[in-house]
Amino acid sequence: MSAAFRKVTGVVAALSLGLASSLAAADWKPSQPIEFIVTAGAGGGTDNFARTIQSIVTKYKLIDQPIVVLNKGGGSGAEGFQYGKGPAGDAHKVTFATNNEYLLPLIAKLSWKGDDFTPVAGMAVDEFILWVNGKSEYRTAKAYIDAAKAKPDTFKMGGSQSKDTDQTLTSEISAATGARFLYVPYKSGGEAAVQLAGGHIDSNTNNPSESIGQWKGGLVKPLCVFSAKRLAQGPKITETMAWSDIPTCAESGIPIEQYQQPRTVWLPKGAPADAVAYYVGVLEKVRATPEWKEYIERSAQTDRFLTGAELKNFIASDEQKARKVFQQEGWLIQ
Amino acid sequence: MGNFESLWHGFSVALTTYHVLLMITGVLLGILVGVLPGLGAPNGVTLLLPLTFGMNPVAAIILLTSMYWGALFGGSTTSILFNIPGEPSSVATTFDGYPMARQGKAAHALTLAFLSAAFGALVGVILITLLSTWAANFALRFGSPEYFAVYFLAFASFVGLGGAAPLKTLVSMGLGLAFAAVGMDTISGSLRLTFGLDTLVSGISFLVAVIGLFGIGELLISMEEGLRFDGIKARISPRAVFEAIRSMPRHWVALLRGSSIGCWMGITPGGPTAASFMSYGLARRFSKRGKNFGNGEPEGIISPETADHAAGTSAMLPMLALGVPGSATSAVMLGGLMIWGLNPGPTLFTDRPDFVWGLIASMYIANIVAVVLVLSTVPIFASILRVPFAIIGPMIVVVCFIGAYTVSASQPDLLLVVLFGIMGYAFKKLDYPIAPMVLAMVLGDKAEDAFRQSMIMSKGSLAIFWSNGLAATLTALGLLLLCWPAIAATWRRARNGKRPMGAVENRGSNGGERQEVA
Amino acid sequence: MTRFAAEVATALVTLALGLAIVVGAREYGTGWAAGGPEPGTFPFYVGLLVTAASAGNLLLAWRKRHAGIVFVNAVQLRRIAAFGLPILGFVALALTLGFYVATAIYLAAVMRFQGGFRWSACIAVALCTSAFFFLVLEVWFRVPLLKGPLEAILGYR
Structure with a gap:
């Protein structure tokens, strides 16, 4: 017992901030097993996100109750939200998602709305990269976009799902540059990655973790990252390049300042404030572990912890931006 | 041969007492989750995943893959004993496995299934060992048009034109296609055919439908006939197992055909379920014993089982070499690889040879471990049939409903099972074939996606299915198979002058009336 | 219950399902747009197929209405219940x-x-x-x- 215990206390002590907030939140404690609801199928980005947190929480015994992870990815995650939303105020149901929590209800008629949930935290933001086939003649984003502009509606842009983040980004690229693509939706980013590796599509906008394997093997190559500044320095992925060697899209001629997808955690509407504080405390401790840092680095996400008012502002502005694109494309439901 | 050296090295990594113990644990757990319908391999692997976070990657993947093999074996057990497929890919095993068990030859059927499954798996591993690079590159050649052609081929090989009651086949198939379309549409992102019902948003689960159609439907039929299980009086002795082992070499054609179809469908990601149906369909059509299919014909068990496991095994290859999951289970394992700090992809073979070849070697060993373990369970499982029906009947009912509930923890699914049960009963009594509906539910949605992706690429031109050699060959083969019964009938009529067409088309539909679609 | 009654009942149910599919699919457009078929196209024609085939089954059943084959007898019905x-x-x-x-x-x-x-x-x-x-x-x-x-x-x- 003592070894594990010392490890836990070590982590907690190292993190005075986490300790303080967990003391403040001591009024609410889980009284029964907690359900982690993953609004995506097994193996995807959201699934890895939730399971990494689960493994850290279990390893450092951050929650006294057992955790049950449920994959409910049906209907682009709608199934998970339907399950996770209720009954209102039930703080033993924790839902893991992206921005689909507030964007999905805009484009599909569903039995839940964005405000059926209380936001707990944004744990990280995932980046988007413009990828082309490894043997592609295009070396820069500018060259690729110019070629696409010369022949509108011939270049095939793949992505995960329809009217989701990838297609939204594709539509933003078109609006910003005037290049028009044929958008081909696949079931997952992984599928889009393989289709690009096989040369069946010309490009995609996968998250870094979805294409890292193919990049290492030279099957695909990155042109630019949709981020305000370059990605964090890390080990070299290929012989010559690390994540930080990928130029930003803004510096390579696509005037899109930033496009990111948050990794979010939610409770049902009406969850007590001290329950929210309890989970924020737990997640802060999760963030302080080496395992979490490794997860962020390996998946080349950007570490960004958002809670409270900051999180609400982020959500509001993200939703507004997306709504504008949805409006233009005519995706909003009446 | 560099691969042989690597494999030898892999054996030295995989063959330790600790790893073999892990294999045994994994296989036994796998059999357990495989036997419970609804729980299944993907769930089992997901549940074990957190346990592996602290293990080294080789040990972790050995535990998970062993569980996968165990679950594949376990899935066939309930198909044969109770007509309830524990896994989607063992649906085709029910067609002949269950009739055989009802004839009192449950032990024989189980042994045949397990041995042919092991044979298929071994062929799959050998393929991975010898042709890993080539196969991975081949898999990359499949884009949407080729996918569609593969699904079309799988469909055509099972459901041909003609048959005993063509209109009923159409109804069954059409309903299956419609059920598959319910829920979120990948291509347009809109919800289809949900009629405003929350429970339909996530679609109609294939497993829920199958549990109702096969499990509950079959129970209703056997109750009505006043039957207890016919197996009650059958003596179950280890001899039945050995006799079945001895009979295996006789079925070499079915074994080879099944495993080549399986390997093919595993690499071109058609998946184990499509592979087992395709193998069954082709065997029924081209085997000399085709007319016995549906009545407990050994080849009707061997064909789907070899294909299922060959596909399940060779589906690991795209996962390792390309980072494409070939099945739901390998999607979970792929997540595991990332958590253990490995990057699946073309460089995995060179970056982490210990891991890759240790895994491949463990596939040989674990499958042998699995078949030994699972064969030793045959007498136990077969003796379940000797339990009085008043106990085992309700237990099957309970297992069916628990299985259906665990699929997605949804209460309305329990009512769906009841509805599908009634449908299964009515359809079976009125000679509506159920198999086309099941196959349509498996392939319909994927085929539609692939078709519409192709149409986006070609801007609406069907010529894309003939645009390259691979797609054109597959499409042509599919068309040929679809028309095969008609071609064969014309050919025979031309030869024997006045044989009526019905005589040819009706084969495979006597007695059991299970799949009169040939 | 006669087999005729059972055939008719089943065919009516599948007919209703077919019509429901057709109606449900109409909501999403059933044409062939520039990017291939619209979301409702495929279910729409599948629904039509089911409806037509069910109507055919009704007709076939009607032709054999006097065959007088028993679908379930009283004993069987009791067992099922x-x-x-x-x-x-x-x-x-x-x-x-x-x-x-x-x-x-x-x-x-x-x-x-x-x-x-x-x-x-x-x-x-x-x-x-x-x-x-x-x-x-x-x-x-x-x-x-x-x-x-x-x-x-x-x-x-």
Whole structure:
């Protein structure tokens, strides 16, 4: 017992901030097993996100109750939200998602709305990269976009799902540059990655973790990252390049300042404030572990912890931006 | 041969007492989750995943893959004993496995299934060992048009034109296609055919439908006939197992055909379920014993089982070499690889040879471990049939409903099972074939996606299915198979002058009336 | 019940399903747009196919209406009811009292009233089965099933 215990206390002590907030939140404690609801199928980005947190929480015994992870990815995650939303105020149901929590209800008629949930935290933001086939003649984003502009509606842009983040980004690229693509939706980013590796599509906008394997093997190559500044320095992925060697899209001629997808955690509407504080405390401790840092680095996400008012502002502005694109494309439901 | 050296090295990594113990644990757990319908391999692997976070990657993947093999074996057990497929890919095993068990030859059927499954798996591993690079590159050649052609081929090989009651086949198939379309549409992102019902948003689960159609439907039929299980009086002795082992070499054609179809469908990601149906369909059509299919014909068990496991095994290859999951289970394992700090992809073979070849070697060993373990369970499982029906009947009912509930923890699914049960009963009594509906539910949605992706690429031109050699060959083969019964009938009529067409088309539909679609 | 009646009933149900599919698919456009078929196209034609084939089946059944084949006789009907009604009861219990309690009650009742076993045997088998599922699913694999008031008292939910 003592070894594990010392490890836990070590982590907690190292993190005075986490300790303080967990003391403040001591009024609410889980009284029964907690359900982690993953609004995506097994193996995807959201699934890895939730399971990494689960493994850290279990390893450092951050929650006294057992955790049950449920994959409910049906209907682009709608199934998970339907399950996770209720009954209102039930703080033993924790839902893991992206921005689909507030964007999905805009484009599909569903039995839940964005405000059926209380936001707990944004744990990280995932980046988007413009990828082309490894043997592609295009070396820069500018060259690729110019070629696409010369022949509108011939270049095939793949992505995960329809009217989701990838297609939204594709539509933003078109609006910003005037290049028009044929958008081909696949079931997952992984599928889009393989289709690009096989040369069946010309490009995609996968998250870094979805294409890292193919990049290492030279099957695909990155042109630019949709981020305000370059990605964090890390080990070299290929012989010559690390994540930080990928130029930003803004510096390579696509005037899109930033496009990111948050990794979010939610409770049902009406969850007590001290329950929210309890989970924020737990997640802060999760963030302080080496395992979490490794997860962020390996998946080349950007570490960004958002809670409270900051999180609400982020959500509001993200939703507004997306709504504008949805409006233009005519995706909003009446 | 560099691969042989690597494999030898892999054996030295995989063959330790600790790893073999892990294999045994994994296989036994796998059999357990495989036997419970609804729980299944993907769930089992997901549940074990957190346990592996602290293990080294080789040990972790050995535990998970062993569980996968165990679950594949376990899935066939309930198909044969109770007509309830524990896994989607063992649906085709029910067609002949269950009739055989009802004839009192449950032990024989189980042994045949397990041995042919092991044979298929071994062929799959050998393929991975010898042709890993080539196969991975081949898999990359499949884009949407080729996918569609593969699904079309799988469909055509099972459901041909003609048959005993063509209109009923159409109804069954059409309903299956419609059920598959319910829920979120990948291509347009809109919800289809949900009629405003929350429970339909996530679609109609294939497993829920199958549990109702096969499990509950079959129970209703056997109750009505006043039957207890016919197996009650059958003596179950280890001899039945050995006799079945001895009979295996006789079925070499079915074994080879099944495993080549399986390997093919595993690499071109058609998946184990499509592979087992395709193998069954082709065997029924081209085997000399085709007319016995549906009545407990050994080849009707061997064909789907070899294909299922060959596909399940060779589906690991795209996962390792390309980072494409070939099945739901390998999607979970792929997540595991990332958590253990490995990057699946073309460089995995060179970056982490210990891991890759240790895994491949463990596939040989674990499958042998699995078949030994699972064969030793045959007498136990077969003796379940000797339990009085008043106990085992309700237990099957309970297992069916628990299985259906665990699929997605949804209460309305329990009512769906009841509805599908009634449908299964009515359809079976009125000679509506159920198999086309099941196959349509498996392939319909994927085929539609692939078709519409192709149409986006070609801007609406069907010529894309003939645009390259691979797609054109597959499409042509599919068309040929679809028309095969008609071609064969014309050919025979031309030869024997006045044989009526019905005589040819009706084969495979006597007695059991299970799949009169040939 | 005659086979004719059963054929007609089944064909009417599939006909209704087919029409429902057609109506449901109409909502999403059923044409062939520039990017290939619209979302409703495929279900729409599948629905039409089911409707037409069901109509055909009705016609075929009508032609054989005087064949007088029996679909289920009274004895069979009683057997099915004896087996099927407890299933419905089990589902109702599972939805209200949870799976484990429902399993125990259902097993014990069927064994007692249909199998004619002694009460002691029935209860033993029922409780053991329930406990086995509880251990495997709830404790071991952490797959939560529906639970009711009893589990709530025991601290599970």
